[in-house]
Every structure is written in structure tokens, then in C-alpha cells.
Amino acid sequence: MKMRRRLIWTAAALLILVLALAGCAPQAETVGEAEPAAEEAAPEPTEEPMAEESDDMEMEPIKIGALAPLSAPGAVVGGEAMREAMLIAADELNARGGIMGRPVELIIVDTEGLPERGTAVVERLINQDGVVGIGGGYHSSVGVAAKEVARDNGVPIVFAETWNDTITSVQYDEIFRIAPLSSEVSTVDVKFIQWLRDENGMKLDKVVILTENTDYGIPAAENTTALLDEAGIASVTFSVDIGTQDFAGIIERVKAESPDMIVTLATGEASYNFTQQAADAGIGPQDVPTMCNQVSLVSDAFWTNVPDGNHCFVRRIGLPQQLYNDVAQALVAEYSARTGKDDIESYAMASYDSIMLIAQAIEDSGSTDPSDIIDALENINHMGALGPITFPINRSNTPDQAGVDPKWWHQFPDPAITIVQYQVEGQDATETTVVYPDVYQTGAPIVVGQE
Amino acid sequence: MENAAIFGWALLWILFWGALGGVVTPRIYARKDLEISQASFGGAVIGAALGPFSLVPLWLATPKITSRLIGISIALVVGIFIAAFALADPDNLCVANGGFVVSQLANGIVIGIIYGLMALGLTLIFSILGVVSFAHGEFYMIGGMVTYFMTAQWIPGVSPIVAILASCVVTFAIGYVFELIFLRPMGSGEIERPTEYAILVTFGLAFFLQYFTQALTSAVPVKAQRFFPFPRVEIPAESGALLTTTPGNVTIFDAISVPNPRFTAAVLALMMLAALLWFLYRTWVGKALRAVSQDRQAAAVTGINPNSMNTLAFSMGAMLAGLSGASLVQVFSWLPQVGIPAAARSFVIIVLGGMGSLPGAFLGGLIVGLVEAAGTGCIPDATRAAAYIPAYGMVILTLVLLLKPTGLFGREL
Numbered sequence: 001m002k003m004r005r006r007l008i009w010t011a012a013a014l015l016i017l018v019l020a021l022a023g024c025a026p027q028a029e030t031v032g033e034a035e036p037a038a039e040e041a042a043p044e045p046t047e048e049p050m051a052e053e054s055d056d057m058e059m060e061p062i063k064i065g066a067l068a069p070l071s072a073p074g075a076v077v078g079g080e081a082m083r084e085a086m087l088i089a090a091d092e093l094n095a096r097g098g099i100m101g102r103p104v105e106l107i108i109v110d111t112e113g114l115p116e117r118g119t120a121v122v123e124r125l126i127n128q129d130g131v132v133g134i135g136g137g138y139h140s141s142v143g144v145a146a147k148e149v150a151r152d153n154g155v156p157i158v159f160a161e162t163w164n165d166t167i168t169s170v171q172y173d174e175i176f177r178i179a180p181l182s183s184e185v186s187t188v189d190v191k192f193i194q195w196l197r198d199e200n201g202m203k204l205d206k207v208v209i210l211t212e213n214t215d216y217g218i219p220a221a222e223n224t225t226a227l228l229d230e231a232g233i234a235s236v237t238f239s240v241d242i243g244t245q246d247f248a249g250i251i252e253r254v255k256a257e258s259p260d261m262i263v264t265l266a267t268g269e270a271s272y273n274f275t276q277q278a279a280d281a282g283i284g285p286q287d288v289p290t291m292c293n294q295v296s297l298v299s300d301a302f303w304t305n306v307p308d309g310n311h312c313f314v315r316r317i318g319l320p321q322q323l324y325n326d327v328a329q330a331l332v333a334e335y336s337a338r339t340g341k342d343d344i345e346s347y348a349m350a351s352y353d354s355i356m357l358i359a360q361a362i363e364d365s366g367s368t369d370p371s372d373i374i375d376a377l378e379n380i381n382h383m384g385a386l387g388p389i390t391f392p393i394n395r396s397n398t399p400d401q402a403g404v405d406p407k408w409w410h411q412f413p414d415p416a417i418t419i420v421q422y423q424v425e426g427q428d429a430t431e432t433t434v435v436y437p438d439v440y441q442t443g444a445p446i447v448v449g450q451e
Numbered sequence: 452m453e454n455a456a457i458f459g460w461a462l463l464w465i466l467f468w469g470a471l472g473g474v475v476t477p478r479i480y481a482r483k484d485l486e487i488s489q490a491s492f493g494g495a496v497i498g499a500a501l502g503p504f505s506l507v508p509l510w511l512a513t514p515k516i517t518s519r520l521i522g523i524s525i526a527l528v529v530g531i532f533i534a535a536f537a538l539a540d541p542d543n544l545c546v547a548n549g550g551f552v553v554s555q556l557a558n559g560i561v562i563g564i565i566y567g568l569m570a571l572g573l574t575l576i577f578s579i580l581g582v583v584s585f586a587h588g589e590f591y592m593i594g595g596m597v598t599y600f601m602t603a604q605w606i607p608g609v610s611p612i613v614a615i616l617a618s619c620v621v622t623f624a625i626g627y628v629f630e631l632i633f634l635r636p637m638g639s640g641e642i643e644r645p646t647e648y649a650i651l652v653t654f655g656l657a658f659f660l661q662y663f664t665q666a667l668t669s670a671v672p673v674k675a676q677r678f679f680p681f682p683r684v685e686i687p688a689e690s691g692a693l694l695t696t697t698p699g700n701v702t703i704f705d706a707i708s709v710p711n712p713r714f715t716a717a718v719l720a721l722m723m724l725a726a727l728l729w730f731l732y733r734t735w736v737g738k739a740l741r742a743v744s745q746d747r748q749a750a751a752v753t754g755i756n757p758n759s760m761n762t763l764a765f766s767m768g769a770m771l772a773g774l775s776g777a778s779l780v781q782v783f784s785w786l787p788q789v790g791i792p793a794a795a796r797s798f799v800i801i802v803l804g805g806m807g808s809l810p811g812a813f814l815g816g817l818i819v820g821l822v823e824a825a826g827t828g829c830i831p832d833a834t835r836a837a838a839y840i841p842a843y844g845m846v847i848l849t850l851v852l853l854l855k856p857t858g859l860f861g862r863e864l
Contacts, residue, residue, distance in 0.1 A: 072788035076670040213838050240837045245783045245792065248558040248713065249827025250837040255708075256544050256551050269672045269784045276674070277782070280699040280710035304603075305674045305784045308699065 061105035062098070062368055064090070064358055065125035065134035067118065067142065067157075068351070073243025074113025075268030077298045078138050078347055081339075082160065083108055085348035086136055088334050089355035099362050106355065107131060111142045113242060113268065115215075118142030122149040122157075131155065132368045133361070135354030138347060139242075139267070140164035140182070140216035150174040155370045156377060158357050160350035164215045169407040171399070174370075176377055176391055178350050178357070178384075178412040180317055182216065186223035188417045189291065189315065192436045193261060194231050202289070202447050204260045209237040210250070210274055211265035220265050244270050247277045255283050260449075263291045271295055272305035279308035285422075286311050288449045297345055297420075299429040310425045311448050313435070317346035318386055319416045320440050321430055328385040343430035344385075350415075353384035378410070386415060421445055452540045452831050461535030465499045465528060472498020472506050473854060479510050489516040492854045493524070500527035536829070545829035550706030555828040556821065557707050561717040563820020565775055567813035568720040569793060570800035571727065572771030578744040578807035579764035580634065582649040587772050587797055588790025589660035590626065594618040594773025595780030595789065596664060599675045611678035615719070615777040622773025626766035629656055634765060638758045665787040672784035679715050716778035723774055724813070727767075731809070740764060744807065772797075792841070799844045803851055805861025814859060819844040 066086045069079035090106035098104050107129050109121035118139075125131045126149065134150065134157040137143050143162030150157045151172045159167060159175070163182035168175060197204040207228055211217035221237045228235045236257050238250050244266070251274075254262065262278070264271050271293035278284045285292065285308070292312035296302045302309060321343055324332065328344075331352055335344045361376035362368060378394040393399055393408045402408075418440050420432035433443035452458065476494025480487045493516035498506045505524070514520075537546045544551045573587050601614035633652045637645040680698035685691035695702040702708045731737035742750040743760040751757050776790070783789065800819055804811025826843040830836035851859060 071665070071670050072786045072791075076786065077672065080669070080671060237834050238837055239834045241841070243792075244837065244840070245789070246562065246823075246840070247837070248562065248710070249555060249824050249840075252551060252554050252558065252708075252828060253544065253833065253836065256548060269786060272672060272674070272784045276784075277710065280712060281708060282697070282700050301671050305672055307674075307676060 059102060061103040062100075062362060063105045063107060063129055063131040064355060065122070065129065065131035066106055066108040066351070066355065067111050067121070067134060067136040067138070067146070068108060069113040069138050069142075069268075070108075070110035071112050072269065074111060075138060075295050077301045078161070078268065078295055078345070079110070081298060081345045081348040082136055082138060082351040084339055085331070085335060085344065085352040086355050088331065088338070089352045089359075092334075093356075093359050099359050100366065104359065108136075111137070111139065111146075113139045113142065115139075115141045115145035119145045119149055122146040126150075126153045126155050132370055133158070133358035133373055135358055136160050136351045137162045137354075139214065140167065141214040141242075143167045144215045147172055147175045156358070156361075156374045158354040158377070160354040161347040162216070164219060165407040166215075166219075168409045168411045169405070171406055171409040173374055173395065176357075176410040176412075178353055178386060178389055178415065179347075180415040180417060181407055181411065182220045183223045183407065185315065185417060186220055186227055188419070189224055189263065190227035190231055192291075192313075192419045193228070193233065193263075195436060196261075196289070196445065196447065197233075200445065200447060202260070202450060204233055206257065206259050207233055207235045207261045207263055208254050208257055208259035209235055209263045209265060210254070211237060211239045212242050212244075212267060212270060213239050214242055214267075216267070217265050224263065224265070240266060240270060240274075242267070242270060245273055247274045248281075251278050251281045251283065254278070255281065259283075259288060261289045261291070264293050267293055268295055269305075272302070275309055275312065276306045279306070284308050285313075286448055289313065289447055291315070291419075294346070296422075297429040297432075299427065300341070302429075303426050310422050310427075311446055313419055313421050313445070314432070316418050316420050316432075316434075317415050318349055320418060320434050320442070323440075325383070325385070325387060327383060331385045342428050345429075349385045353382070353386050353389060356384060357382050357389060386412070388414075416440075453542070454539045456539075458535050458539035461531060461539075464502060465531065468502035468506065469495045469499030469528075472496075472509075476506075476509065480513060483513055485513055486515070489521065493521050495854045496521055496524040496528060500524040500531070540831055543829060543831060545825070551828065553707045554709075555824045557709050558713065559821035559824025560817065561709060561713045561820070562824070563817035564717045564720045564724075565779060565816075566796060566800055566820050567816025568724060569772050569775035570797040570804070570812040570816050571724070571809060572768035572775075573794075573797045574801045574804070574807055574809060574812040575740075575771065576765050576768035577801065578809070579740060580637075580649075580761050582634065582637075582653065582765075583798070584765070584768065585650065585653040585794070586629075586656040586660060587768070588792075588794025589657045589664075590622045590769040590772035590790070591776035591793050592664065592785070592787060592790035593625070593660060594622050594776030595675075595785045596668060596673075596776075596787075597621050597773070598777040598780050599673050599785060600668075602675050603673070611675070611781075614675075615774065618773050618777040619770050623766045623770040625660075626769030627762060629769075630762045630765040634761065635758060638761050661787050661790075668787070670787060672786050673780075674784050675781045677711050677715070678781050679711070681711055710782075712781040716782055719778040720775065723771070727771070736763070795841075796844060799848050802858055803844075803848050805858030808858065808860035811858055811860030818847060822847050 068082040069075050086106060090104050093104045107125060109125060111118040111121060125134060137159040138161045140162045143159050144164055144167060147167055151174055156174045159177040159179055161179045163179055165181050165183050168177050196202040209221050209224055211221035225235050225237060264274060266274060275292055290312055292314050294315055296312055296314045332344050336342060360382050361373045361380055365372035365376035378391055382389045389412050391410045393402055394410060399406045399409055418434050419436040421435050423433050423446055434440045435445040473491050473495030477487045477490035480490040497509055569591060576582060576584050597618035598614040601609055601617050602611055636642050642648045681696035681701060684696045686694040692705050699711050700708060701714055731741060739755045740760050742755055743757050747757050800815035801812050804815030822843045823840055826839060827836050
């Protein structure tokens with residue numbers, strides 16, 4: 001009797017466990033799908049079965065895939081923002097009647113920031129879910145791996161936030177990017193550092209770079225080191241695994257280098273952990289000028305995790321808010337309504353545009369055939385939240401013909417890059433001061449640690 | 452590294468004579484019909500220390516290999532290793548900067564204490580139930596989450612001590628209920644294959660807790676504010692040569708620097724450790740727990756209910772993990788997945804210290820903390836030093852398992 005009661009208890013608890021796991025486990029998230037009940041309903045006998053079938057085919061949703069890091073060790077804060085923006089894109093498309101009269105089904109998958117996971121989910125999106133194009137993408141290492149799957153299957157991906165130069169420099173027909181090139185971002189970083197030294201009289205002999213061991217971090221650190229060297233500034237690079245929590249040992253080494261500036265090229269939670277632990281150790285953004293990772297622009301999460309993060313410099317991709325076009329303003333309004341945030345993160349904005357680009361390419365080509373979509377993307381002129389988006393270096397204007405580096409292949413050439421600074425504790429990202437470049441400047445930088 | 456050859460030759464010396472001592476010594480002791488339980492480990496460390504100068508006398512005289520002899524030999528090996536490193540890389544921070552070395556050691560000890568506390572919970576469960584809990588990292592995560600939400604969301608301004616106690620209660624309660632429902636049938640022989648069952652059911656609990664927490668709190672990282680910010684103090688005034696404190700840091704002798712959150716976390720861990728030791732060694736229930744861990748049947752004969760001890764041990768183990776998380780949520784950004792690396796490290800520590808050994812778990816935690824700090828601080832290549840963090844503990848674990856498969860304090864089989 002006792003045993004039976006225990007077994008019943010166990011079975012009940014297992015059932016709850018399974019139900020809860022089924023409910024909570026991360027799965028592909030879809031929006032805009034037909035109601036399952038409708039799919040399962042028994043077909044009514046009709047007088048014109050062929051015509052009915054044809055209508056069903058026409059109303060079948062167009063499936064678009066979306067990549068975002070939604071669990072650790074990926075940059076979850078960034079992934080959540082991207083997901084919200086891509087959902088807005090899908091809702092907008094469906095609200096205006098879908099694409100070519102067909103509803104849009106957005107299938108969002110979690111890359112976890114891991115290349116092997118990225119490969120698996122892209123494979124699934126293409127071969128199981130049957131998507132015609134893919135948008136989003138945050139981590140370069142995921143982009144580097146995922147581009148091979150897209151290439152093998154001939155399905156286009158418009159990357160929103162993967163910076164590694166090789167993603168486009170391999171010149172795959174299927175790969176497009178609206179994020180900036182890593183080497184271009186490094187150039188802006190170093191120009192800013194030089195500007196601090198030359199125009200603001202800051203002592204800048206040595207920079208410490210903290211980077212992550214990924215396809216984003218390693219080349220970005222190498223580029224930055226080379227450019228700093230050209231500028232006559234010494235640098236030391238420390239690299240860590242993605243998702244590293246404990247920086248105590250490395251921070252002591254950073255301290256021993258007595259840097260004049262710290263540049264953080266680690267993404268996600270690792271960047272929060274490093275910045276706050278550095279602050280605890282006395283070399284935080286209020287002690288040594290620090291360039292924090294762009295995930296710091298998620299101000300709520302930033303101030304929760306880095307309460308001593310005031311005076312962080314952060315690179316921001318995209319135009320300042322005062323220069324937003326109508327598309328961006330409408331997006332911000334909707335995004336704010338959904339998330340309660342005052343502004344949208346640049347990678348969320350780019351994710352929105354990546355979905356909209358694929359949608360317009362389908363409309364322009366009048367087809368859901370991936371090769372037709374690729375043709376349309378090459379010739380696209382899309383007014384997105386980031387501004388007018390084109391891919392001028394393509395099969396009809398190759399890098400060789402244009403006399404440019406292969407990294408510009410299928411690359412949006414104009415993502416604006418600014419450097420902003422938190423100048424008040426608890427400040428919202430929208431209120432940060434744009435300190436560089438001069439053309440967008442809204443205030444002077446506060447340079448700490450200068451005696 | 453300026454003179455890498457010196458370091459390379461020293462390592463080769465240690466490895467060659469260590470391996471030779473480890474292989475030959477037990478054979479010689481066995482041939483003379485002597486005790487061989489420590490012969491392999493002892494022979495290896497004695498050989499690694501002084502090579503032929505210690506091995507030949509050892510093999511000729513075949514003295515009893517005592518813990519003291521092993522301890523002295525280990526100290527010599529560490530000394531040779533450090534001397535070779537210092538000669539090979541005289542400009543290394545670990546050689547040239549005393550303050551840096553002491554700070555790294557302090558940080559290693561501080562984090563090692565917390566690792567040890569977490570591993571204590573895991574080893575307590577193993578020693579009583581014979582189960583490796585794969586949900587240990589999730590109890591650690593829940594401890595931190597409860598503390599964060601108590602202090603930052605539910606009752607802002609509440610004392611961190613109250614929040615930590617709440618996290619202890621929550622993790623203890625989850626552990627208690629889980630043991631009663633899922634693990635109790637193992638103790639009463641109702642489960643056919645208890646080992647596999649325990650692995651699967653604790654794995655299930657781990658996934659459930661992780662994703663359930665993610666569903667409740669989202670995967671956005673959170674972090675508690677410093678529990679006890681230090682006042683700004685300088686002793687002596689103006690120079691602060693003896694002691695300087697800021698809200699986030701304490702610096703002793705102008706050289707040893709320990710961040711506030713780590714310092715307070717370590718103090719909390721030490722207090723909890725003292726309470727645990729008192730409980731285990733001074734109370735009837737604690738003694739009963741230890742009795743069950745030593746001999747389940749004999750304990751039952753004396754009137755101790757082993758099933759109750761199972762429930763208590765699992766709940767306390769879960770609570771210790773929760774407490775570690777509660778004290779570290781002010782140090783690290785906290786996510787539902789934060790327990791995964793912490794649990795992996797705990798597994799390394801309990802195997803290193805000896806499965807089921809409480810002192811072994813704590814010492815193992817300290818060793819892993821110190822080795823990680825030393826590795827991160829001393830590896831000359833700055834681009835690699837921190838990237839190897841997960842490997843440092845594994846290297847030590849491999850070495851110990853090669854020489855002493857039962858771990859440092861494991862019971863001989």
C-alpha cells in the first residue's frame with residue numbers, strides 16, 4: 001500500500017516534471033502560423049477539390065528563419081532584444097497582408113552563441129522547417145559556421161550582427177550582411193583612441209585589450225593591436241573563453257600592466273562580469289578609461305550587472321536617435337511599447353531590417369525560390385531602420401571589378417559607428433553622450449584617471 | 452619565457468623520475484612483501500623530488516612511506532618547479548612582483564573556499580546516499596536567484612543575511628521534497644538499477660530547475676549589489692600603507708588586494724563551514740549522518756534511520772550549494788545556466804579530494820582555486836593565461852588520479 005502510494009506520487013511528480021519541461025524547454029519560436037486546429041480539422045468534401053487545394057497552397061505561410069542567442073553562453077540580453085525586433089517585423093508584415101498575399105511565419109531559433117549549435121539550427125531551419133531565407137545572427141562564430149550550411153543548401157542569410165570579415169570575404173552568393181565589418185569597427189575604435197590622445201590631451205601609451213576566443217574577438221583584437229601599433233600605442237591582449245565568469249586572476253595582470261585605457265571585446269555576460277570585477281578591483285570605468293562592449297547599451301541589464309559602470313565608452317552602431325528616419329522612429333515606438341525601453345539597440349534594429357530585407361526581396365522577385373531571392377537581394381534598395389540599404393559589391397560588380405577588398409562582398413557599406421559615453425550613473429542608453437565622431441558629437445568626453 | 456630550456460628540462464626531470472618511481476617502487480615493496488598502498492604515489496613524488504638521489508636509497512632501505520615523507524617530497528617538487536620557473540622567466544610577474552603573487556594567492560584562497568563549500572554539499576550527498584547529484588549546479592543557481600530577487604525585487608532593502616537564509620530554506624526544501632519523492636525509493640530497494648536511476652532523475656531535476664527558472668525570470672543576467680560595502684578607511688591616515696578600504700575593495704600592506712564581494716563571500720563561506728563542522732561533529736544528528744556514511748547497516752542497528760539521514764543529507768547538500776550561490780551572486784552575473792560550470796568544477800574537486808571525503812572536498816576546492824589563480828597569473832602568454840582556466844583543475848585531477856586513484860583523501864577500496 002505504502003509503495004503503491006509512493007509510486008503514484010512519483011508518477012504524478014514525473015508527469016508534472018515532463019509537462020513543465022515541455023512547457024519551458026527552449027524550442028523554435030514561431031509567429032504568424034496557421035492555427036493548429038485548422039490544420040487538424042477533417043477535410044470537408046467539396047465540389048471543387050482542385051481549386052480548394054490551390055487556394056490552400058497560396059495561403060501557405062512563407063517561412064523565414066531567425067537566429068538569436070537566447071541562452072548562455074550566448075549574449076542573452078542581445079538575443080532577447082533581437083527576438084523582439086524580429087517579431088515586430090513579422091507582425092508588421094502580416095498586418096499589411098503578408099508577402100504576396102501569403103502570411104509570414106517567422107521561426108526563431110536559439111544559437112546559444114555556439115557555432116556547433118548555430119550549424120545545427122540553420123540545418124534544421126532549412127531542411128526541416130523549409131525556410132526561404134534567414135535573418136538575425138549575433139555571434140561571429142555562429143555566422144562563420146552557419147554560412148557554410150547556407151552555402152551548401154543555397155538559402156540566403158542576411159546577417160544582422162556578425163562582424164567577422166571572413167563571413168563576407170569568402171564571397172558566397174548566399175551571404176549578405178548589414179552589420180559593420182570587424183576591421184572597420186577596429187579602425188573607428190583606434191581613431192577614437194588617437195583622438196582622445198591628440199585632441200583631448202589624454203595620456204595614452206598603453207592599452208589593454210580583453211577579448212574573447214571567438215571568430216569575432218580574435219580577429220578584432222588582432223586588427224586593433226595592429227592599428228594601435230601604427231598609431232604608436234603599445235597594447236597587451238588578454239583572451240578568455242566566451243561565458244567566462246571569474247576574471248580575478250586576469251584583472252590582477254591587467255592592473256600590473258598599468259594601462260592608460262582598457263578595451264573590452266568580450267560580448268554578453270562576460271563583458272558585464274569583467275567590467276564590474278575590474279571596478280571592484282579599482283580599475284573600472286571610473287578609474288581607467290574603458291571601452292565597454294556594445295551589450296552595455298542595454299541600460300537596464302547594464303546597470304543591474306555593472307553598478308560601477310559609469311563613464312564607460314561604448315561603440316554604437318547606427319545613427320544617433322536624433323537622426324532616425326521614419327522607419328526607425330516607427331520601430332522604436334513599437335519596440336518601446338513592447339519592451340518598456342526608450343530606445344532600441346542597434347543589433348535589434350539590424351535584426352528587424354534583416355527580416356524586412358528578405359521580405360522585400362521575396363516581393364521584388366515574386367518568388368520564394370532562394371536563388372531568385374538572392375538575385376533580388378543583390379539589386380535591392382531597401383529603406384530600412386538603419387537607412388537606405390544596398391549591397392553594391394555583388395556578382396555584377398565584383399570586388400575585383402570595383403577595386404575593393406573582398407570583405408565588401410554583399411556588405412552594407414554604410415552602417416554608422418559612433419562612440420557614446422555613460423556620464424551619469426543609472427543613465428538610460430538613449431541619454432548617453434555621443435562623444436565621437438565630431439560630426440555627431442553631443443558632448444565632450446569625461447576622461448578619468450588623468451592626474 | 453627567456454630560458455624556456457631550463458623549465459623544460461626541470462619538467463622532464465620531474466616527470467621522468469616521478470614516473471619511474473611510481474612504476475618501480477610498488478614492485479620492489481611487493482617483492483619484499485611490504486605495504487604497497489602508498490608505494491606508487493609515494494615512489495612517484497619521492498622520485499620527482501630528487502630523482503635517483505632519493506629513489507636509490509628508497510629502493511634499498513624500503514622504509515615505511517609515511518604521510519610526512521610524502522608531504523616533504525611534494526613540497527620539494529613544488530619548490531623545484533617554482534625555482535625552475537623563476538630561473539626560466541625572471542621577468543614574469545609571478546617572479547618579479549611579490550605583491551602580485553600575494554594578491555593572486557589571496558584571490559585563489561578566497562575563491563577556493565567557496566568552491567570547497569559547494570563541493571562539500573556534493574560530497575556529503577555522495578557519502579550518505581552514494582549518489583552523484585547532477586542537479587548540484589542548479590541548487591547553486593537557485594540560491595543566487597533567491598538572494599537576488601529578495602534583495603533587489605521582492606523586499607528591496609532587506610538584509611542580505613535574511614536573503615541568504617531564505618535561499619538556504621528554499622534550496623533545503625526543494626532538496627527535501629525531491630529526495631522524499633524520487634530518491635527514497637532507492638533506499639528501500641524499490642528501484643532495480645539505482646545507480647542509473649539516480650543519474651537520470653538528478654539530470655531531470657537539473658533540466659527542470661534550469662528551464663523552470665528561465666521561464667520565471669528570463670535569461671537576462673542579474674546581479675545583487677554588494678552585501679556589505681566597506682567604509683572608506685586608510686590606516687595610517689593619508690598613506691593607507693597598512694590597510695585601505697573602499698566600498699569595493701580592501702588592500703592590505705599596499706600589496707594584497709581583495710575585492711569586497713569575494714571577501715564577504717569567503718567570510719560567509721567560512722562561517723557556514725564552521726557551522727557545518729559543528730553540526731557534523733558536535734550534534735547527535737551530525738554524528739548519525741557520519742555513522743551512516745561509514746556503515747549503513749551498523750548505523751541502522753544502533754537505531755539510526757538511514758532513510759531519514761538520506762533525506763537530511765540531500766537537503767543539506769542542496770542547501771550548501773544554494774548558500775555558495777547566495778554568497779556569489781554579488782560577485783558574478785547570474786543566469787539560469789550559471790550553475791553548469793560551477794557543478795563541473797565541483798565534480799573535479801570531489802574526485803580530486805576523494806569521493807565522499809569532507810576534508811578532501813574542502814582541500815580540493817582550495818587546491819583548484821590556487822592552481823587556477825597561479826595558472827592565470829603566471830602563464831607567460833597573456834592571450835592564453837585565462838583561456839586555460841578550465842584546464843588547470845583538470846591537469847591536477849589527472850595527475851592525482853594517475854598517482855592516487857582514490858583521490859587525496861579517498862577511502863582505499
